[in-house]
Amino acid sequence: MLRCGKYDLVHEFFNKMNRSGQAPKALTYKVLVRAFWEEGKVNEAVESVRDMEDRGVVGVASVYYELACCLCHHGRWRDAMHEVDKIRRVPQSKPLEYTFTGMILAAMDGGHIHDCIAIFEHMKSHCVPNIGTINTMLRVYCQNDFFSAAKSLYEEIKITYGTHCTPDGYTYSAMLEASANALEWEYFEHVYREMVFSGYQLDQTKHGLLLVKASRAGKGHLLEHAFDTILEAGEIPSPLYFIELVCQAARDQNYEKAVTLANAAAYAPFQISETQWKDILKSYGRKISTDSLHKLLAAISNCHLPSEATVSNLSKALRALCGNETFGYMDPSRQKELL
Structure with a gap:
């Protein structure tokens, strides 16, 4: 019902459970929160979780995570932090890095870019960001032309986080895109060289045009290197x-x-x-x-x-x-x- 967008049936089913005396489980509330989220009914989503707690139903991390993301999507990231505190207390919860990454993505999808940055900064006092979180923030910066912020974060990975947070293919692709959008071709070459040294190569299907742009800007040797690398790998440029x-x-x-x-x-x-x-x-x-x-x-x-x-x-x-x-x-x- 939820996947089909039939939210009225979700609520009807929940009400039938209440009328029949059947006690809803925590996962039932997770579905209810998601339905309210997709309907844009944030207060109702909060009230449903409070109802769960008042009934003495033991919450699971996924319920509070769903509510936290719902709040972030609708510009209420500070309220979401109360749900994070509850996630930390329930058993079998995933590491907090996953929670904060999901919250940042939800805020980004909701168009609250500065909230993404605030969540990321708040996260640092609770846990160490992993590469998934870093890549998410690079995506936030790149999509909003925050090249300086993306560059600072990329350099911070190597200095602050060490082996806990090693750049991957997505990290390099994001930084190459950010550099190209900002016409920072010297830094583009710097990132490209680090990418190659780390054993990665640019996805020509998704990002091939970046190398063409770089080549037009005087970095033709990078395009030639990519061309030769693709041939050496037995692939077709x-x-x-x-x-x-x-x-x-x-x-x-x-x-x-x-x-x-x-x-x-x-x-x-x-x-x-x-x-x-x-x-x-x-x-x-x-x-x-x-x-x-x-x-x-x-x-x-x-x-x-x-x-x-x-x-x-x-x-x-x-x-x-x-x-x-x-x-x-x-x-x-x-x-x-x-x-």
Whole structure:
């Protein structure tokens, strides 16, 4: 009933239990609290738990946790701390780190960003944050353009928390995203190097565009490193990586490299359309001259590349653009379609 959103039936069932003299259990109250939460009836959720306590029903941690998250979701994190004190007293409760992390997520989902920060600071006087909590806070900061706060927290992990809180793949991805959004490309490289040193690599499906942006900002060696790492792992780089590296090689007048990359792309298990090639080439504007496009087209024509669609589409795109003295701007959202 709860999962289907039929809250009236939840309340009706609870009332039937009361009328029949059947004593509700603690888990019944947990379902009731959740129903009130999803209905936006916070006071009723609080009253239901107080009713449980007045009846002498021994509460379980999950009931108080549900109420604490409900309160945080609706901007009442201070009231939620009273429920945390009760969680600490009941048996078989999970470590408090999980409780506070859930409360932060609930506050974030409710749009109470500063409450998330307040809960996190309050948490430190009760327990040591784990990496799950840290990652949750990085998510809060990244989604709200708080780069300085995200950077401080990331550095604090290594200094304050030590082995208790080791960065993982999500930590690095979050910081790379925060750095890219803030156009902090030097710090982006710093985080990328730490990520690689720790044995992680960027998820090209989710975050491939970050490396392209970094490459456009002068960090082309990072994209090349990611490209080579993916190949060494026996995987196929994103089409966007191939396109971007071909375009960068053309920009740098390294036509031999561009041809080699185009040849590799021809054997990949995907096709790059003429429109995709044209869009990225056009996005470079005057950074790639018409003369460079002519020379790239000539290099491709003289190398007897395989007659796969990807290569023929590149040739078509180059022929279409060679007559233009300038290239137009492409909306960055179009690049995401290539991932």
